Amino acid sequence: MKLVARYTQIADDFAVADQPSAVIAPNLLLWNDTLAKQLDLEVATSERAVIFSGNLNNSDVAAVALGYSGHQFGHFSPRLGDGRAHLLGAVTDQQQQLWDIQLKGSGATPFSRGGDGRCAIGPAVREYIMSEAMHGLGISTTRCLAVVASGETVYRQPPQQGAIVTRVASSHIRVGSFQYLAAQGDVTGLKALVDLAIERHYPEIKSTDSVRYLAFLSAVIEKQVTLIVSWMRVGFIHGVMNTDNTLVSGETIDYGPCAMMNQFDFDTVFSSIDRQGRYTFGNQPNIANWNCARLAESLIPLISDDEEQAVELLSPLINGFAEQFHQAFTQMWAKKLGFDGHQDGDAELVSELLTLLKTHQLDYTNTFDSLTESLLGQVAIPSDLTDWSINWLARTNTQSYQLMREANPRMIPRNHIVESIIQEYESTGESSMLDEYLTALKSPYQLLASPAFWYSPPVDGDTNYQTFCGT
Structure with missing residues (x-):
């Protein structure tokens, strides 16, 4: 697996070199062979568990933990960062497109805030299923390449088996990435990050100076509008739309407390930590608009030395979000x-x-x-x-x-089915239905010869269902 470095040129404290922590007994649970072929990855079967657990580094590229800020439920935290994730680098597919390869649950990093840096097997399996389901639905998303059991216990409530997820993304540039540099007053880093984001996601932007940054914000807004409309088309509820979980690429990231809506209600919310209903199904467009406004604030130093003038130039783009969303909706x-x-x-x-x-x-x-x-x-x-x-x-x-x-899909990843698969993995380390279920999720707009209960809502309508962050 030939890796290239990412993000190390942005700023000194943006991509911090840090190695994953080794685990006791890595065991490959899930491998996305289709994705591996798309990425032109050739990894021997015998090496997959040790490489994607973080136990083996056979690359000259140093793993890094990325720094970013975030508004979490509206409250700003200037220093968050990858507290339990390591970016191994990026691979180039056959179309010469770069893809980030990141391990999640691979141990504590310099950005950890008192946690063990590990991931339980349940959230790992959830991310694999949900990201593949979203991909099948035609919605822009990060993907999962692998899930590796660590052979260790992670101490949650109750203690659970540990696992490491390998996440694939076109980039890990978040709204919170810009907030991180803006909070430090690092204008040089901000420029470098915008240039990288444009090169990777919006190469059609050729303008310079302030026009370049306005065009960038406009392009990000368009991507966010498209993403949220797609979520609402299929009934997806992200559950934790913090600015650190908003990628400027417009890909869905972080499947912690996500869920699918069964009975229609704009006020549907399942996340156990969303006690005020900030991230309900129907409020997702407003939050996306709010997150884009936070990106705009971070770009102010690049627009003009005169803050008032910069705000005057940025405001029409943010104020136009609602109408743009309305048209797409x-x-x-x-x-x-x-x-x-x-x-x-x-x-x-x-x-x-x-x-x-x-x-x-x-x-x-x-x-x-x-x-x-x-x-x-x-x-x-x-x-x-x-x-x-x-x-x-x-x-x-x-x-x-x-x-x-x-x-209109015929099949979605029903919450109760996903939970039953997770419970199988938690109790036995495998699932009797997952392979067939993932195959069905690849063709969600077709009615396949699959068990009828896969297409049906739960008897109780998920009345008491709750999702959790998984950290």
Whole structure:
């Protein structure tokens, strides 16, 4: 595995050299062979556990822990950083694209804040399943290459088996990365980081000076709008949308307390640490806007020496987030309902539908699947939507089925199924259903010959379900 260094040129305290801590008995639990081939990785089967546990470093590139700040539930922490992760470097795929290779749960780093730097097997398996499911759904995401059991106990409540996740990302440049440098007053580092982010994600930006940084912010906003609309199309709830969990690439990162919505409700929240409902399903667009505003604040020193002038130039971009999101959100709903464009009255039709979904506690995924298949006469329209469907059907045409089938998944990673797989790994170190389940999640817009309960919500509707951060 040929690695190249990343981020070491940004600033002295941005990418800190640090080696993963060795584990007692590394054992490969999960290996993403498809992803490995896409990355053009050739790693001998016998070496996978020792390399991706952090026990073996066969590269000249030094592993690093990245520094970043973060607004966590609205409260600013100037120094967070990778407290339990090590970036091994980056690999180049066959298209000459760079991909970061990071170990998560690989031991304490200089950025650790009193923790052991380890990861339990449950969160590791969750990240593998959820990131692969999101990839199958066509949503931009980090990926998992491997999960390795450490052979050690991590002391949580209760004590659990340890594991290390190998995360693959186009970059690990977060909104919090810019906040980190801005908090230190490091304008040179800020410029270097913007240049790196543009080179990696937005090479179409050719402008210089302040225009360059405004174009960068605009591009990040566009990516965030696209990402959040995609999340809401399938009912995904991230659960911890802090600025340190917001990548400027527009990829989904950190699958700690994430979950999928079953019964439709904009106020749905599962994260045990989100006691105020800051990151509910329906509030995700507002938080994305807020996070982009924090990025804009960090860029102020690059825009102008006159802070007031810089704010004047940045504000229209942040203030335009809501309208940009509204347009994308409207287009998304048109596709979910099979409309080839937007007409007067469509917003009212969507609003009426969502009210009915919430009132009758209808399942988000299965309702839209039923509506889609009803156009072919395969299933009946849900009885609670019969009256509403009269006006909806009047808006459909011969293209509607294809539009809806592409927008509405038949299968999502149901919370209770994911939890049952995690429980299998926690108790036995393996799962009887995971391979088949992952195969099904690769084709979520098709109805496969899989167990029917994979497509069904839990009996209790996840009424008492909670997710946890996993740290």
